Amino acid sequence: MIVAGIDLGSLATKTVILDIDATMLSFHILRSGPVYHGVAETSLGKALDSAGLARDDVAYIVSTGYGRRRAPFADAEVTEITCHARGAKYIIPEARTVIDIGGQDSKVILVNEKGHVVNFVMNDKCAAGTGRFLEVMANSLDVSIERLGEFSLQSQQEVEVSSMCTVFAESEVISLRAEGCAVMDIIAALHRAIARRIIGMVGQVGMREKVAMTGGVAKNIGVVRALEYKLGTNIILPDEPQISGALGAALIALDKVGSARDRM
C-alpha cells in the first residue's frame, strides 16, 4: 500500500510516493505550465512509473500548493504551509523554523516537535522576496537563474538595491548597470534585498532554532548565505528542497490512512 502527495506549485508540480513505513519510493518534479488540467495526473503518473507502481496501488492522495484544488482525484487538499512544515521537519527533525521561498510566494513557519504548525507568516501579495523576483532580475541581467547564487558570492563591492517592489527594483538594477556597477555586486545586492524581506517575516513569527529552508530558492546558495548572515545562524538544507511540500502532503496522507485503519 502506498500513498502520494502532490504539490501543485505555480512553476512546478511535485509528487512524492511513500510506502506504509514512510519510505520514499520515488519523487518527480515537472514544470506546471499555464494549464493546470492534467498536470497533476501526469506528475503522479511519472512518479508511479519511476517506482514501477500502478495507480491502483495508491491508497490515499493529498494535494497541496497553489493549485491544490485542481487535482479533483485527490482525497484531500491541505495547504502548503502545513505540508512544508511537516515535510521539512521529517527530513530535518531538529527544524523548528522553516523558511520556504517558492516561485511566487514565500513563507516562514514555526513548527513544533511533532511537525505541526505553531505560527506562520506568508507573503503572497507581491513578487518581492519570492523566486519571481530572482527570475525577473536574472532576465534583466541576462544571467542564468541557476548561477545567480554562486555569482552573488563573488561580489567585491557592496551596492544597494533598496526598493521593495520588483518592478522598481528592476529599474534600479538597470540604472546600476548603466553606471557601470559590476554584475556580481548587483546580484549580491539583490540577494540581500530578498533576505531583508524574509527577515521581516521571521521577525513576525519569532525565530526558533534550528532553521531550515525549503522551496526552489533554497537551491540558491547566495540567498541561503545572505539569510544566514542576517539571522546570525546556520540554515539546514534538505537534499531536495523542492519536494518538502509534496513529502509533507504524502505524510499527511499516511496519517489519514492510518487513522482510517484505526477506526476500523
Added chain:
Amino acid sequence: MKDILDRFSRITADPYKFVSDWKESNKKKVIGCFPMDIPEEIVHAADMLPVVIWRGNEPVTWGHAHLTTYNCGLVRSFIDDAVKGKLGFMDGMILWRQCLQVHELPYIIETNVHPAYFSYLYLPATFPGEVSRNFAVEEFERMKRGLEEFGGNTITVEALNRSIEIYNRNRSLLRKLYDLRRKNPGVLKAKEVLAIVQSSMLMPKEDHNKLLEDLLMNIEKKEASTDGKKKVVLTGSLCQTPQAAILDLIEDLGMVVVDDDMYIGTRYFDNDVEVTANPMQSFADRYFKPTPPSATKGDWTVHWGDSVTDTVRRNHADGVISLLIKFCPPHLCYYPDVKMRLREAEIPEVLIEVEHEMVSLENTRTRLQSFIESIGGL
C-alpha cells in the same frame, strides 16, 4: 426569524437605499456620524436619525482624485461616495479627530459636497487628567449646540436621557445576542451577526429594538451543533465592516466565530451610558472607559492583548483571527504587541489583512486554511 435576518441582510447590502427611503417616509433629517465614538444619542434626542458612516459598496474611483490610495477603505470609499453624490440624503455629517485618515476629510467634504450641516469634533485622547475629560465634555456640548442650531430646537436633558435609555436598551439586547451566540456558537452565521449589529447603526434604535426582541426570542429556541468545529475569536476591524465573504470563508473552512472585539461587533455596544442629570458627563464617562482597549484613544495603561486573551479564555476558543484593515495606523502600531501577548499566552493567531477592494480571496483562503490546519482541524 429568517424574515428578520433577511431584512437585516437587505438593509446592510444597500444602506444607501434603506436610509434614503427611511428619510423619504419619515421626513426627518439624517446625520452621518463617523465611527467609532460619537454619541449618537445627541442626534437622536434632536429628533434626527444618526447613521454610522459605512464602507461603500464599490471600488474607489473618483475618490482617488482627492486622496492618495494608501488610506483605509472607509475613508476612501466615504469620499468616493460623497463626491459621486451617493450621500445626498445625508443632511449633515459629524466627523472627529479619531486618526490620521479622518483629518483629511473635512476640507474635501466641505468643498466638494457642501452638506447642510458639518461638524468636526476634537474628541481627546483619553490621557489622564481633568483637562482631557473636561475638554471631552465641552466637545460633546458643542456637538449638542450645533445640532440645536441646525434643528431649530433645544435638546433637553430629559430628551437626552430618553435617548440614552433607548440606546442602552439596544446595547443590552445586542449583548444578549452575543451571549446567546457564545453559549451556542454557530446559531447564527458570522455575517448574520454582523448585519444585525450594522443595521442597528442605520435605523432608529426603537425600531431595531423591536426587531431584536423578536429575533432574540427565536434564537433562544434554536440549537446549533459545533461538533468538530474550531472556535475562533475575531479581533480588530476597527471602524469598518470586514467583507462578508471573509466571514463565510472562516465558517466554510470549519471554524465558528464565538466572539469578537470588532467595531461592528462588541465594541459598538460595550458599556452603557449612565442616566444622570448631566448627560454630557455621562458620555464622557463612557468615552473614557479604559475597556475595551481602543487603539485610537492613546491609553497606555491597558493592553489590548490582555483583553483578547481574556476573550479567548472565557470562550474556551481555539484561536484568534486578527482582521487588520489595510492602512489603519492605530492597528498597525498596536498589532505587534497584541501578537506578542497571544504568543506568550500560547494562543494560536493568524493575521488577515482586509482591503476595501479585495480582488482575490485565494490568499485569504490559504491563510485561514493553514490556520485551521494548525489548530488541529486537519
Added chain:
Amino acid sequence: MEKEYKLNRLETTKLMGPMVDKHWAELRTAKERGERVGWCSGPMFIFPYAMDMKCHFMAGYAAYCAGRGAAEQVLEAAESVGELLDTCSYHRLHMGMAAAIEKNIPVKEEVLLPMPDLLIIGRFCTEMSHYAEGLYRRYSTPVVAVDMPPPQDKEDIARLEKYVEGQIRGSLIPEIERVCGRPFDYDRMSEILSVLKQACTLRNECWEFAKVNPTPWTLWDYGVSIAPIFYMMGKPESVTYYTKLRDELAERVEKKIPVMLPDGENYRLYWDSWLPWAFLGKIIRSFTKFGAVPICGRYPWEFFDHPEDIEPEPDPVRNWVQLYYTKSHIAYHASTKGGIDLISKLVEDYSIDGLVMLASKTCRFWQGQVPIINHIEKKYGIPGILLEIDQADASFYSDAQVDTRLQALFEMIDGRRRVI
C-alpha cells in the same frame, strides 16, 4: 542646451555636522553622567530642557539616523521584532532602536540612545502617541502626554489653545517636576525662548535672502540648519550659527553669488512634508540636474516663523502654546486650510514655480496634499506633483519614479512659461 548645474555649498552649514554630533553624543552618554533622559514625540522638548534633562526628539532622531546611513539597519531591527511594513517609518525607527538596545541587534552605535526616564508625548500627530504607547507596553517606561490637535478651522484655534495649555499645566509640568524632584524652572524656559527668539529673528533675515532670484541658499541648506532652532533650541551656539549664516548669505547676495551655479536656479520649488533625510543625496542630485532648488516648505516653516510673537516673559508656558495656536498658528498650518493659507503666502513671497509634495506611504500627518496642489494650481497657475515615496524607508523609494515625476513637473513649468 545641456547646462551643467552645480550646487554652490555654503561654508557655514559645515559647522552643523559637529554641533549635531555633539548633541547626540551628549545624549548617548547622558546616563553615564547621571543625567535624566527624556524622549519626546511632538515638539515638547522645551519642557525637559528647562529642567536640564537631555532629550531626544522623534523627528530629529529620524533625520539623524537617516543622515548617518543607519535607517535601513534600524528598520530591519524593527521588522525582526514583528513591526509591519505599512507602519509609519518614524515609529518603526524607534521600535527598531529600542529592540536593537534590548536584543543587542547590531546597528551603528551612534544611533543608539539610552532608554529614557520619561516619555513625553506631544500628540500633534496621533502617531506620536502610538510610539510612546508601544514603548510603554514593551519597556514600561513612564509616560506623560499632551494632546495637541492641529486646528481644522481658524475658529477652533482659541479653544484648542486653552485645551493644550491646560494639559501642560495640569499634567506635563507636574510630572516633570516629579521626575526631576524640583519645581519647574520657568525662568530657564524664558531664557530658552529668549535665545530662540534671537536665533529665529536672524533665521528670518536669512529667509529674506531666499526671496531674491537667484537665491543664495536652498531648503537643503536650511534643512541641515534646523536643529539649533528646534530640537537644540536655547543654546548660545544657535545665535552664533545664524549670525554667521546671515552674514554669509548677505555677502552672496551683495556679490550676486547664486547657490545654483553657473548662473542661478531654473526652478524655484515648494517642498511639502518631511525633508527626505534618508534620500537627501539622491534627491539633491535629481533636483540639481535640472537647476531646481527647493526654497520653502510647510514643515521647515514650523520652526517659529514669527519670532516677533515670542515673548519669553512674563509667562513662557502660555507664550509657547500661543506660538502653536493663537499667535503664530504653527499647528494650524498642518491642516489643509492652514496649509493653503501658509503655502499661498509662500508661493507669493518666494516666487515659487511649482510644488513638490513628499507623499509618504506610511505618513499621513501633513493634510490635504492633493487639495493643496489643486487649490494652488487654480489660484496661481503653478503645477504640483506628488512623490509617492517615504520619509525614511528606502523600500518604498523608486529612483525612476522620482526622476520621471520631477522631470514632468519641470516640463509643465516650462510649458507654462512658454505660454506666458
